[in-house]
Amino acid sequence: MAGPTIVLLPAWGSGHFMSALEAGKRLLVAGGGAVSLTVLVMQAPTEIEASVVEAHVRREAASGLDVTFRRLPAVEHPTGCEATEEFMSRYVERHAHHVKAAIAGLASPVAAVVVDLFFTPLLDAAHELSLPAYVYFASTAAFLALMLRLPELRDDLTVGFDGMEGTVDVPGLPPVPPSYMPVCLVSKTVKNYDWFEYHGRRFTEAKGIIVNSSVELEGAVLAAIADGRRPAPAIHAIGPVIWFDATLPPEQPHECVRWLDAQPAASVVFLCFGSIGFLDAAQVRELAAGLERSGHRFLWVLRGAPAGGVRYPTDADPGELLPEGFLEATAGRGMVWPRWAPQKDILGHAAVGGFVTHCGWNSVLESLWFGVPMATWPLYGEQHLNAFEAVASMGVAVELRRTTAKDGDAARSLVEAAEVERAVRRLMAPQGGGSSEAREKAAEVSAACRKAVEEGGSSHAALQRLVREIVRVVAGHTRPE
Known part of the structure; x- marks a missing residue:
């Protein structure tokens, strides 16, 4: 009989897929040959997302690790969905019988099933097969704490967080202003809140939640989740989980990296807004004006608005x-790059001294890994809560403040040029002849993150405990600790 395997079900978005896959590979390595990894790949809903997933699968399949990829049959897309979270959840529900059949048909005994945070409908398949199930939570422990609280918060909200007075109690965080609530939750008029509450309830059915964080990053939040005042399974903080390409580096470095090679140490502010983030034309003009007036060197990944019904940005036309x-005004000290750029390579370059970011959790972790302080520019998802945590709890970022302006009959949020100038100067300029407070804190957190995942660190120890738990009982016999 083949040895036991861990079954992983990652979501198709790159930030979820690669984070979950990297976590699975860490379980594999920590198991020391006791388990293999089987990844069940769901067909992504769009051609662009499917092609990205396939590229990841091809690369990882050739890695030499004991990882097997199995593609699930296609299903029909749900219709009439009000929001992305509803579509994703209903789409996942339609795969339940395929997932159960795929797991039941494996030749290897299954040690555990690990599902993405949006894939909780698939917990039923694990339960029906009497298998231990875990949730992989690719975001912060703070967002996890909030999701676990959503059922009790519902009664306190009339229309949603956008109409709430006072602050929100997120366990382990300072009082959070409603403006920092995840935009996917601010209103109860669409079904986002319902689905996030649904997933939060179902988390409690899992044997454990594997979270991409660490005691060093979110110790107070993790302690608050574990204090027993609210239902919660065991939490395994094994982060930072960051994916680094193990293939050989290209013979010719990326053009952005070559440009950075010619810049002084810690002199460049890097601006990038994630795989699906972009700014409209009016906001681009304000950002450009603020950068020009700041006088600082910059590398700006500028993307155009999505086209053709997909949510991914297009290559930008800087001239437009x-x-x-x-x-012309910024020639020699600034570079505008209109396409995808290798973010980790850039953040790890000695010339980069600050990062203006959308605050996606993967980007925050990458910035902290390299000790780069941030200026927060959240756009979607849970990024506003991430931004609050980076500023108020971790002290590794400065806030970019928005103003509300009239756009015809509607109000719109805008980061004005003066605010961009102020935040960039504060982020990049040393105070009192030394390093800025955010830079010093980012350096401290970087060291703590790296120590956490090393042997003897908190995340390494949590990973080892989790692997022992998973492989202890397989195929009806007990394995020694």
Whole structure:
């Protein structure tokens, strides 16, 4: 009989897929040959997302690790969904019988099933097969704590967080203003809240939750989740889980990296807004004006608005989006890159001294890994809560403040040029001849993150405990600790 395997069900978005896969590989390595990894791959809903997932699968399949990929049959797309979270959840529900059949048909005994945080409908398949099930939570422990609280918060909200007075109690965090609540939750008029509450309730059915964080990053939050005042399974903080390409580096470094090679140490502010983040033309003009007035060197990954019904940005046309004369005025100290750029390579470069970021958790972790302080520019998802935590709890970021302006009959949020200038100067300029407070704190957190995942660190120890728990009982016999 083949040895036991861990079954992993990652979501198709790159930030979820690669984070979950990297976590699975860590379980595999920590198991020391006691388990293999079987990844059940759901067909992504769009061609672009499917092609990205396939590229990841091809690369990882050739890695030499004991990882097997199995593709699940296609299902029909649900219709009439009000929001992305509803579509995703209903789409996942339609795979339940395929998942159960795929797991039941494996030649290897299954040690555990690990599902993405949005895949909780698939916990039923694990329960029906009498298998231990875990949730992989690719975001912060703070967002996890909030999701576990959603059922009790429902009664306190009339229309949602956007109409709430006072602050929100997120266990382990300072009082959170409603403006920092995840935008996917602010209103109860669409079904986002219902689905996040649904997933939060179902988390309690899992044997444990594997979270991409650490005691060093979110110790107070993790302690608050574990204090027993609210239902919660065991929490395994094994982060930071960051994916680094193990293939050989290219013979020719990326053009952005070559440009950075010519810049002084810690002199460049890097601006990037994630795989699906972009700014409209008016906001691009404000950002450009603020960068020009700041006087600092910059590397700006500028993306265009999505086209063709997909949510991924297009390659930008700098001549169309940027103010006239901007490129000439900043020549020599600024670079605008209109396509995808290798973010980890850039953040790890000695010339980068600050990061203006959308605050996706993967980006925050990458910035902290390299000790780069941030300026927060959250756009979607849970990023506003991440931004609050980076500023108020961790002290590794400065806030970029928004103003509300009239746009015809509607109100719109805008980061004005003066605010961009202020935040960049504060982020990049040393105070009192030394390093800025955020830079010093980012360096401390970087060291703590790296120590956490090393042998003897808190996350390494949590990973080892989790692997022992998973492989202890397989195929009806007990394994020694």
